[in-house]
Amino acid sequence: MSDNRPHRLLRPETLTASGIIVISTILLVPALDMRAMTALLPAAMLVGLVILGLLLLLRDQRKASAGEAPLAMTQSPGRVAGAFALTVVYAIATDLLGFYVSTAISVPLVAGIFGFQNPLGLAAATIIVVGSIWLIFDFAMSQQFPSGQLWEH
Amino acid sequence: MYGDLLNALPDVLGFSNFAAIVIGVLAGIVVGAMPGLSATMAISVLVPFTFGLEPLVALGLMAGIYNGAMYGGAIPAILLRIPGTPAAVATTFDGYPMAQKGEGGFALQVAVVSSSIGGIASAFALMLLAPPLSKVTLLFGLSEVFWVAVFGLASIIFLLGGNPIKGLISACFGVFVSVIGADPIFGTDRYTFGMLELYDGISIVILLVGLYALPPVIDLLEVPLKTETDTKKLGTEPIWKALPRMYRFRKTWLRGSLIGIWIGILPGAGGSMAAFMSYNEARRASKTPETWGEGEPEGVAAAEVANNADTASALIPALTLGIPGTAVAAVMLGGLLIHGLQPGPMLFRENPDIVFGFMWQFLFAAILLVFLGGSLATNSFARLLNLPRPLLGSVIIVLMLIGVYSIHGRMFDVYLMLGFGAIGYVMDKLKFPLPPVVLGLILGAFAEENLRLALRIGRGDWSILFQNVTSLVLVALTVAVVVGPIVKRQVIDKRREAKNGSGA
Numbered sequence: 001m002s003d004n005r006p007h008r009l010l011r012p013e014t015l016t017a018s019g020i021i022v023i024s025t026i027l028l029v030p031a032l033d034m035r036a037m038t039a040l041l042p043a044a045m046l047v048g049l050v051i052l053g054l055l056l057l058l059r060d061q062r063k064a065s066a067g068e069a070p071l072a073m074t075q076s077p078g079r080v081a082g083a084f085a086l087t088v089v090y091a092i093a094t095d096l097l098g099f100y101v102s103t104a105i106s107v108p109l110v111a112g113i114f115g116f117q118n119p120l121g122l123a124a125a126t127i128i129v130v131g132s133i134w135l136i137f138d139f140a141m142s143q144q145f146p147s148g149q150l151w152e153h
Numbered sequence: 154m155y156g157d158l159l160n161a162l163p164d165v166l167g168f169s170n171f172a173a174i175v176i177g178v179l180a181g182i183v184v185g186a187m188p189g190l191s192a193t194m195a196i197s198v199l200v201p202f203t204f205g206l207e208p209l210v211a212l213g214l215m216a217g218i219y220n221g222a223m224y225g226g227a228i229p230a231i232l233l234r235i236p237g238t239p240a241a242v243a244t245t246f247d248g249y250p251m252a253q254k255g256e257g258g259f260a261l262q263v264a265v266v267s268s269s270i271g272g273i274a275s276a277f278a279l280m281l282l283a284p285p286l287s288k289v290t291l292l293f294g295l296s297e298v299f300w301v302a303v304f305g306l307a308s309i310i311f312l313l314g315g316n317p318i319k320g321l322i323s324a325c326f327g328v329f330v331s332v333i334g335a336d337p338i339f340g341t342d343r344y345t346f347g348m349l350e351l352y353d354g355i356s357i358v359i360l361l362v363g364l365y366a367l368p369p370v371i372d373l374l375e376v377p378l379k380t381e382t383d384t385k386k387l388g389t390e391p392i393w394k395a396l397p398r399m400y401r402f403r404k405t406w407l408r409g410s411l412i413g414i415w416i417g418i419l420p421g422a423g424g425s426m427a428a429f430m431s432y433n434e435a436r437r438a439s440k441t442p443e444t445w446g447e448g449e450p451e452g453v454a455a456a457e458v459a460n461n462a463d464t465a466s467a468l469i470p471a472l473t474l475g476i477p478g479t480a481v482a483a484v485m486l487g488g489l490l491i492h493g494l495q496p497g498p499m500l501f502r503e504n505p506d507i508v509f510g511f512m513w514q515f516l517f518a519a520i521l522l523v524f525l526g527g528s529l530a531t532n533s534f535a536r537l538l539n540l541p542r543p544l545l546g547s548v549i550i551v552l553m554l555i556g557v558y559s560i561h562g563r564m565f566d567v568y569l570m571l572g573f574g575a576i577g578y579v580m581d582k583l584k585f586p587l588p589p590v591v592l593g594l595i596l597g598a599f600a601e602e603n604l605r606l607a608l609r610i611g612r613g614d615w616s617i618l619f620q621n622v623t624s625l626v627l628v629a630l631t632v633a634v635v636v637g638p639i640v641k642r643q644v645i646d647k648r649r650e651a652k653n654g655s656g657a
Contacts, residue, residue, distance in 0.1 A: 012460070030344065035339065038336045042344065045326075049326070053322070075376060079375045087571065090554070091554060094564070094567075096519075103551050107547045108547075111541065111546070114543035114547075143555075151449065151610065
């Protein structure tokens with residue numbers, strides 16, 4: 001019988017607890033240079049996070065020893081990673097290429113990649129979304145969106 | 154005290170304020186009807202767009218969305234057995250069997266009328282209970298305010314159920330985020346790492362959108378559910394014809410409303426707990442409990458009246474003490490803050506027109522539910538279930554970007570929001586509660602400022618925090634909130650052991 005469970009040190013809760021401990025410890029360093037009262041709350045929270053992270057780590061490792069399955073993070077990791085990646089790429093593209101260009105590309109691209117591939121529906125949705133945003137925010141509310149750093153320089 | 158309540162009414166009935174409620178209710182039903190989207194998420198996405206609006210218009214939208222979404226969740230719960238919101242889980246028990254018997258239209262009408270009655274009862278509870286409570290809280294000094302903040306955090310961590318370690322981690326994270334920026338007393342910077350964008354601290358809106366809006370969008374794209382439904386088979390009749398058939402639910406409506414209001418006031422509990430409790434109590438009181446679960450309309454009434462009765466009542470501790478009863482109330486506190494309205498006792502003294510207007514808006518939103526979600530609109534809302542989810546996901550991402558960008562007009566906030574979104578996704582999947590993060594951000598800075606001012610007045614003497622009865626009562630309540638669930642768990646475990654022992 002094959003066991004698809006990850007190594008006990010690679011369990012999601014263990015990794016998260018380790019991350020909390022490491023990041024909180026690193027963030028404690030700047031608190032050393034602060035005045036006592038200024039550092040009071042951040043230091044208390046960071047020390048608390050280190051202790052709680054340790055407790056979480058120990059509890060999860062105890063569960064691993066008892067053979068308990070780790071909490072499932074995602075049903076399809078590829079789709080989750082893809083969704084996150086496309087969202088980040090969309091934000092970067094907005095910064096570099098400008099809001100309207102990026103949105104006109106992103107709406108049909110994301111919907112198409114994730115399963116809605118009706119060309120007419122995609123075109124209609126893109127026109128409605130981009131058009132409505134321009135009408136409501138740009139035209140009616142004079143809201144300025146990023147015009148794209150590439151074109152500015 | 155209640156004179157201010159009446160004085161606020163004319164403003165609420167103004168065109169733009171009333172239109173905001175109507176739009177909010179419609180938008181809320183749409184959001185609630187879509188599985189995967191919740192009132193919390195909708196309000197999180199909406200909050201940044203309300204910056205330029207009058208406070209009452211913004212709050213009217215929020216009140217409408219909250220009420221609408223709580224009913225909207227019943228649409229897929231009844232038609233597809235997929236609860237549109239977590240609070241609609243109990244609605245599936247009898248709603249879906251009714252739809253299968255061809256009574257889906259009647260089930261939706263029972264849901265909308267019950268939701269409306271629950272919402273109206275909740276709004277009255279808010280109007281009656283919040284003003285006197287605010288009078289009491291006006292007596293609080295610096296140390297009491299500090300202890301109220303500590304009590305609020307403790308109650309939401311420990312009464313929320315689940316894992317207290319994770320709740321504490323969430324709260325610590327929220328409080329830590331609140332200290333980023335300039336020190337409130339000395340003005341020195343903390344954890345800005347030289348970034349000017351962080352000097353004024355992190356806007357609660359960025360955190361809200363990241364934590365509450367991005368994870369559901371990722372879920373929408375991860376599992377594209379096929380939710381096609383045939384609205385022709387609903388069997389909907391005009392709502393006025395259906396009303397006489399609902400008269401027999403009056404006791405259930407009363408019981409469910411009281412349960413919902415009580416659960417709403419309790420910090421950490423929420424609509425789903427109210428709906429389950431109301432459903433169980435109504436079934437216990439029923440003369441025909443054997444028909445429950447097989448399409449009993451009273452089951453739908455019990456669940457829906459309670460999950461709407463906790464809407465406005467969740468704002469009683471939120472508006473008076475700054476302690477939200479539910480996650481949506483926590484997000485609404487964020488909405489109040491961006492309009493410069495600090496929840497707490499001073500809110501009632503400094504902005505009575507807005508805070509009392511907000512209460513009226515909850516009442517009108519609940520009444521409008523019947524008209525907007527009634528027989529005419531029910532079929533249209535049911536058709537919403539056929540919208541392609543990937544397209545919906547991509548549009549929400551665009552709205553999130555616009556909302557966050559428009560706060561300060563800079564992309565830095567968008568990247569920060571994506572960072573919080575990634576953290577929120579991991580927290581969501583690993584079952585870390587999100588409300589303590591929001592509450593930590595709201596109460597962290599508030600608690601720190603009051604603590605430090607109290608210590609300055611007391612010349613650094615920490616005993617100043619324990620020098621009056623109110624402070625000691627708040628400390629005792631905090632200890633009770635922390636120790637209570639632990640003792641309760643031990644008692645339950647001992648009883649279980651004793652039962653198993655005697656059984657063996």
